[in-house]
Structures are given as structure tokens and as C-alpha cells.
Amino acid sequence: xxxxxxxxxxxxxxxxxxxxxxxxxxxxxxxxxxxxxxxxxxxxxxxxxxxxxxxxxxxxxxxxxxxxxxxxxxxxxxxxxxxxxxxxxxxxx
Amino acid sequence: xxxxxxxxxxxxxxxxxxxxxxxxxxxxxxxxxxxxxxxxxxxxxxxxxxxxxxxxxxxxxxxxxxxxxxxxxxxxxxxxxxxxxxxxxxxxxxxxxxxxxxxxxxxxxxxxxxxxxxxxxxxxxxxxxxxxxxxxxxxxxxxxxxxxxxxxxxxxxxxxxxxxxxxxxxxxxxxxxxxxxxxxxxxxxxxxxxxxxxxxxxxxxxxxxxxxxxxxxxxxxxxxxxxxxxxxxxxxxxxxxxxxxxxxxxxxxxxxxxxxxxxxxxxxxxxxxxxxxxxxxxxxxxxxxxxxxxxxxxxxxxxxxxxxxxxxxxxxxxxxxxxxxxxxxx
Numbered sequence: 421x422x423x424x425x426x427x428x429x430x431x432x433x434x435x436x437x438x439x440x441x442x443x444x445x446x447x448x449x450x451x452x453x454x455x456x457x458x459x460x461x462x463x464x465x466x467x468x469x470x471x472x473x474x475x476x477x478x479x480x481x482x483x484x485x486x487x488x489x490x491x492x493x494x495x496x497x498x499x500x501x502x503x504x505x506x507x508x509x510x511x512x513x
Numbered sequence: 514x515x516x517x518x519x520x521x522x523x524x525x526x527x528x529x530x531x532x533x534x535x536x537x538x539x540x541x542x543x544x545x546x547x548x549x550x551x552x553x554x555x556x557x558x559x560x561x562x563x564x565x566x567x568x569x570x571x572x573x574x575x576x577x578x579x580x581x582x583x584x585x586x587x588x589x590x591x592x593x594x595x596x597x598x599x600x601x602x603x604x605x606x607x608x609x610x611x612x613x614x615x616x617x618x619x620x621x622x623x624x625x626x627x628x629x630x631x632x633x634x635x636x637x638x639x640x641x642x643x644x645x646x647x648x649x650x651x652x653x654x655x656x657x658x659x660x661x662x663x664x665x666x667x668x669x670x671x672x673x674x675x676x677x678x679x680x681x682x683x684x685x686x687x688x689x690x691x692x693x694x695x696x697x698x699x700x701x702x703x704x705x706x707x708x709x710x711x712x713x714x715x716x717x718x719x720x721x722x723x724x725x726x727x728x729x730x731x732x733x734x735x736x737x738x739x740x741x742x743x744x745x746x747x748x749x750x751x752x753x754x755x756x757x758x759x760x761x762x763x764x765x766x767x768x769x770x771x772x773x774x775x776x777x778x779x780x781x782x783x784x785x786x787x788x789x790x791x792x793x794x795x796x797x798x799x800x801x802x803x804x805x806x807x808x809x810x811x812x813x814x815x816x817x818x819x820x821x822x823x824x825x826x827x828x829x830x831x832x833x834x835x836x837x838x839x840x841x842x843x
Contacts, residue, residue: 423830424829424830443679445613446622448829449829449833449836452829459602459606460606460609463599463603463606463686464686
């Protein structure tokens with residue numbers, strides 16, 4: 421198993437929806453990762469499309485750094501529609 | 514419960530005042546129901562406990578395939594055979610979800626499986642009992658998977674994110690297992706011969722107590738439970754879960770027209786629960802120590818599967834390398 425790589429699996433559950441991360445599989449190559457992912461994550465019609473990505477190809481943010489990383493967006497309330505108050509007469513916008 | 518007697522390394526639970534700042538921040542996060550994710554800081558004891566519990570849970574799924582595998586070639590009809598194979602394939606899948614969750618804690622799958630094969634890691638005591646007749650397939654699905662569901666539904670809220678998510682996926686698939694088991698028994702009781710009906714009762718007689726043992730020792734004899742509950746790895750105590758299981762199972766037992774091998778089993782109006790007799794704990798500890806009817810057979814079968822499958826894994830690696838070389842040369 422040590423020689424087998426880890427792949428992350430993403431499944432599109434329905435046409436029109438995003439691929440969503442569902443878990444991981446070990447495999448000797450991408451083709452086998454795809455077959456294993458099919459057997460493991462779509463035994464009951466859970467998907468219409470699968471992506472497998474080598475786990476070491478993913479760069480992730482550390483969840484402990486949450487504050488620092490997302491700090492720039494926290495004080496910009498004017499980016500939200502609710503910041504702009506309009507008179508009732510204008511109606512729905 | 515698929516994980517029994519999980520060692521936490523703690524003699525007693527520390528109070529917030531006794532904790533280091535990191536530990537306190539961690540405990541406060543747990544208390545606030547914030548899930549712990551792989552990259553978060555966690556006490557070493559929490560990590561080790563989870564590796565033990567999740568690996569034990571995964572091993573149980575994998576070894577749990579063996580008592581059922583015994584009946585694939587002996588299933589009475591093609592329909593039953595297909596259902597049984599689908600269930601066994603699910604168990605393999607559940608093992609994989611759990612090993613993946615375990616690997617997020619830095620544990621190595623091969624090493625943990627090696628511990629199982631050396632007898633250093635445990636799996637649920639229930640799988641050390643033999644499956645002697647076809648009704649056992651029904652009783653295993655109904656009682657064993659039923660007990661597992663009671664435990665696993667609660668574990669969906671466990672504090673470690675990857676474990677919790679694996680549990681959610683497993684629970685979605687598990688009710689098929691229990692229903693197919695109960696239906697096997699129901700069919701035998703409704704349409705079976707006298708002999709077949711006796712097989713059902715015999716299966717229940719043999720598996721009833723081992724199913725109750727799945728929840729582990731009494732709360733006051735389970736020193737690791739308190740720490741696991743404080744960390745919210747466990748959400749309900751062994752005795753609470755066992756009572757839940759009995760309360761929901763007895764009406765199903767009566768509907769079958771069968772009885773439990775427990776003369777003390779009766780409804781207690783005052784408590785609003787069923788009372789039941791004492792479990793034979795000596796048997797429980799013996800089986801857990803490796804002296805159940807099938808312990809050696811189960812481990813030998815696992816080892817043989819790994820050894821005899823080695824050439825397949827090697828061939829897959831060789832093939833992948835060759836394909837890569839060809840692609841690079843082209």
C-alpha cells in the first residue's frame with residue numbers, strides 16, 4: 421500500500437451541480453483511483469461524474485490560520501447588498 | 514458497539530484549571546460543539562484514542578465480512594445471494610471510509626492492519642462467533658447491524674470531523690442491512706417449516722447475548738468512557754446505548770413470534786424501559802482476549818487474504834509504472 425498514492429475524490433451528484441469532495445481512495449494510478457472511487461462512493465447512484473485528484477497536488481489553508489487568511493474580507497460590509505438601504509417605495513431590488 | 518474498551522490513557526478527566534492554555538482552548542471548542550479537523554491542534558491523548566477507536570471500528574467492518582462470507586455460496590436463492598453480496602460490499606466500503614478517517618490523524622493503514630494481525634488491535638467481539646445456519650444471516654443483519662446502528666447514529670455527532678462524516682455516510686447505508694436481515698427472519702417465520710422456524714429461534718438464542726455485549730462493559734467499569742465522553746468522541750454511555758437497543762428490539766422480537774434467552778427480560782412500567790438480566794462478562798472478556806470460538810480463524814483468514822493478494826498489488830504497481838514510462842517516452 422505504501423507504493424500506492426492517495427487520491428481525493430469529488431463527485432457531481434446531479435447535472436448542474438458542483439463536484440463535491442466525498443473522501444479519498446488509495447490506488448496505483450489514476451485509472452484505478454477512478455474505478456475504486458466508483459465502487460466506494462457511487463454504489464447507489466450518488467453521482468453522474470467523478471474527479472480523482474492526487475492528494476499531494478492539493479494546497480490547503482490551515483484552519484488555525486482562519487482569522488489571518490480571511491481578515492481582509494471581514495471589515496468590508498459595503499460588499500453586501502444589505503449595506504445599501506433603499507426607501508420602501510423603490511420596491512424589491 | 515464496534516469499538517469496545519478503547520484505551521484513552523487517562524486515569525481521570527482533567528478540569529479546565531488543570532489544563533495548559535492549548536488544552537483549555539481545545540476543550541472549550543469541544544464544549545461549544547465545534548468539530549475538530551485534521552490540521553487543528555489536539556492533545557496527543559485525543560489523537561491516540563481516536564486512532565484506536567477508528568481503527569478498531571474499521572477492523573470490525575472488515576472482519577465482519579467473514580461470518581457473512583461463509584453464506585454467500587450457501588444462500589437459499591439468487592435474490593438472497595445478491596443481497597448478501599451487496600451487504601458485504603458495503604462493509605468493505607465502511608472499512609475504507611473509516612481507514613481514510615483514521616489516516617487523517619497521521620496513522621498508517623498498513624501499520625494498523627499489521628497490529629490487527631499481530632493481535633495488538635481489537636475488533637468487535639461479536640465477529641468471533643460462528644454463523645451456523647441460514648437464519649444466522651437474518652439474525653446478524655437484524656441484531657448485530659441493529660446494535661451497530663444504535664451506536665453509529667450517535668457517533669454521527671462525534672467531535673472529530675472526518676469520523677463524524679464517515680459515520681453519516683455509513684448510517685445512510687446501514688438500515689438496508691438491518692431490514693434485509695429482519696426480512697430473512699420474517700420470511701422464515703411466516704412461510705417456513707417447523708424446522709426452519711426453530712432455526713430462527715436457535716439463531717436468536719445464540720446471538721442475543723453477544724449482540725448486547727457489543728455495547729461494552731457497564732459504565733462504572735469503563736474507566737475510559739469518561740474521558741471519551743469529555744472529548745465528545747463518545748456521546749452516550751455504553752449502558753444508555755444498550756438500553757436504547759433493547760427497548761427498540763423487543764417489540765420486533767415479539768412481532769417475529771420469537772423469544773429472547775433471558776428470563777429477566779420484561780417491561781418496567783415505572784422506568785419506561787425493559788429490564789433485562791446480567792450479561793456473562795467473563796465470556797465478554799474471554800472473547801476480547803482472543804479466546805472466543807472463532808478468533809484464531811478470523812485472523813488467519815485475514816492474514817491469508819493479505820498474503821495471497823500481494824501479487825495483485827505488486828502487479829498493479831508494476832503496471833502503473835510501465836504505463837507511466839510509456840507515456841513519458843511517447
